[in-house]
Amino acid sequence: MDPKDADASRFAGEALSRGEPTGWFEPLYAAASGGSAVVPWDLEAPHGLLPGWGRDVDGSGRSALVVGCGYGRDAEYLASLGFRTTAFDISETAIRDARARHAGSTVDYVTADLLDPPAAWIGGFDLVMESITVQSMPLSLRAEATERVSAMVAPGGELLVISGIRAEGDEVDGPPWPLTRSEIDAFATGGLQPKRIEQEPLPANPDVRSWLATFTR
Numbered sequence: 380m381d382p383k384d385a386d387a388s389r390f391a392g393e394a395l396s397r398g399e400p401t402g403w404f405e406p407l408y409a410a411a412s413g414g415s416a417v418v419p420w421d422l423e424a425p426h427g428l429l430p431g432w433g434r435d436v437d438g439s440g441r442s443a444l445v446v447g448c449g450y451g452r453d454a455e456y457l458a459s460l461g462f463r464t465t466a467f468d469i470s471e472t473a474i475r476d477a478r479a480r481h482a483g484s485t486v487d488y489v490t491a492d493l494l495d496p497p498a499a500w501i502g503g504f505d506l507v508m509e510s511i512t513v514q515s516m517p518l519s520l521r522a523e524a525t526e527r528v529s530a531m532v533a534p535g536g537e538l539l540v541i542s543g544i545r546a547e548g549d550e551v552d553g554p555p556w557p558l559t560r561s562e563i564d565a566f567a568t569g570g571l572q573p574k575r576i577e578q579e580p581l582p583a584n585p586d587v588r589s590w591l592a593t594f595t596r
């Protein structure tokens with residue numbers, strides 16, 4: 380195991396054995412805030428596939444929602460494209476630290492649970508972005524998490540999904556639990572249509588590929 384994954388793996392194991400599949404994020408962020416743990420996805424740059432997607436995108440006049448934003452790296456990138464950006468995470472500490480890291484940011488950072496989102500968010504955003512958050516939840520939550528992500532796209536809006544890749548039928552001992560092609564296809568629900576579904580090489584490590592999928596409503 381990569382040493383930077385050790386703390387996440389330990390907190391996840393404890394929470395999963397308590398029957399709390401999303402119960403490890405807050406303890407991990409709290410420990411990291413106190414200097415006693417490492418958050419493996421604590422990176423300054425946006426996800427490696429995001430700048431390629433955003434190259435010709437002008438978000439002016441449009442709203443965006445970032446699901447499971449962590450410390451806000453992707454939310455800040457979308458805001459830099461002009462999107463009026465809301466970003467949420469289940470961890471209060473992540474949201475507090477994201478606000479502190481990006482003082483003066485235009486992003487609205489909110490603590491919320493994807494599995495119980497504010498009613499006003501349903502159908503509420505021109506762009507919804509989910510990057511490696513659904514894959515951080517066990518397979519038992521996949522169908523519900525997927526449906527909730529898609530439900531927040533406004534009529535005429537777009538969904539962007541970035542995720543690790545898993546072959547159909549492969550057993551996986553997560554976290555993470557990367558997505559199969561059929562799990563990517565499942566975002567096309569409630570009137571969403573697939574626009575682009577590709578396995579893209581990561582610019583920093585072209586031997587590794589991730590899903591980059593977009594859907595429109």
Ligand SMILES: C[S@@+](CC[C@H](N)C(=O)[O-])C[C@H]1O[C@@H](n2cnc3c(N)ncnc32)[C@H](O)[C@@H]1O
Pocket residue numbers: 401404405420421426446447448449450451452453467468469470473491492493494510511512515516
């Ligand atoms: C693997 S991390 C990725 C964070 C961020 N997307 C990034 O790439 O930097 C998954 C994030 O999703 C958040 N998360 C997990 N389950 C969630 C839920 N049910 N609702 C909201 N956020 C959740 C976690 O707290 C964590 O910050």
